[in-house]
Amino acid sequence: MSETSFYTRAAFYWANVPATIDGILGGFGHISDIDIDGSKAFLREIFRFKNPPGRQLALDCGAGIGRISKNLLIPLFDKVDLVEQDEKFVDAAKKFIGENNRHLGTVYNIGLQHFKPQKMYDVIWCQWVLGHLNDYDLISFLERCNDALIRDGVIIIKENITTTNEVDYDEEDSSITRPYELMKQIIDEARLQILKTDIQLGFPDDIYPVYTFALAPIEPSDIEIV
Ligand SMILES: C[S@@+](CC[C@H](N)C(=O)[O-])C[C@H]1O[C@@H](n2cnc3c(N)ncnc32)[C@H](O)[C@@H]1O
DSSP states (O other), rough: HHHHHHHHHHHHHHHTTTTTHHTTTTOOOHHHHHHHHHHHHHHHHHTTTHHHHHHHSEETTTTTTTIIIIIIIIITTEEEEEOOOOOHHHHHHHHOOOOOTTTTEEEEEEETOOOOSSSEEEEEEEESSGGSSSSHHHHHHHHHHHHTTTEEEEEEEEBBBBBSOOOOEETTTTTBOOOOOHHHHHHHHTEEEEEEEEESOOOTTTTTEEEEEEEEEOOGGOOOOO
């Protein structure tokens, strides 16, 4: 499939999805609370690191209607910016979060494949959206995020992972699900290192396993000279 149709099909799919938690989660709205609780526990452990990220500014990538911003990031950070390519979701997110919420920062209405962060972030959260980027665009997106991390900042990826070594393509929403090894390779290519990884517990058995990764730039001192 051409690159253009991979992206336009996804945009078309999301344009026809209602701006609700159930819509955003493909009929799995009932797992939202478990997901948020798992993410809170993961972030709590990140904040216990010896050099934890700051709490000033977070970025929610592929934010949908702001489910993660509202329930996870806004309670923890001074300001939260959002990136979301679907205009209807952007409008819904502002309402869902409350436009006057003093923690709501800039909302960018653009696809991640074109997005270049304009600020420096403590935490960049990417969940259930990276399957909408091809490998090439995902590597360059992560490289741009890498450049947009404040000292001790982290990128969090929370995504479905296949149980085989194959990439699965979902025709309905035009997304791919990657195997762990490919995700790891992409992370390496973007010159990031995995600080911590976890599998979300408590999800139904008939969905993909969901992995959370905390990533940080590879420091020059981490590179082995051979
Ligand atoms: C499964 S929803 C997840 C939303 C949110 N991350 C959450 O967990 O509640 C996927 C979201 O990614 C957005 N999306 C799809 N392709 C995108 C792209 N190329 N760039 C930015 N957002 C995209 C969709 O519009 C939708 O809001």
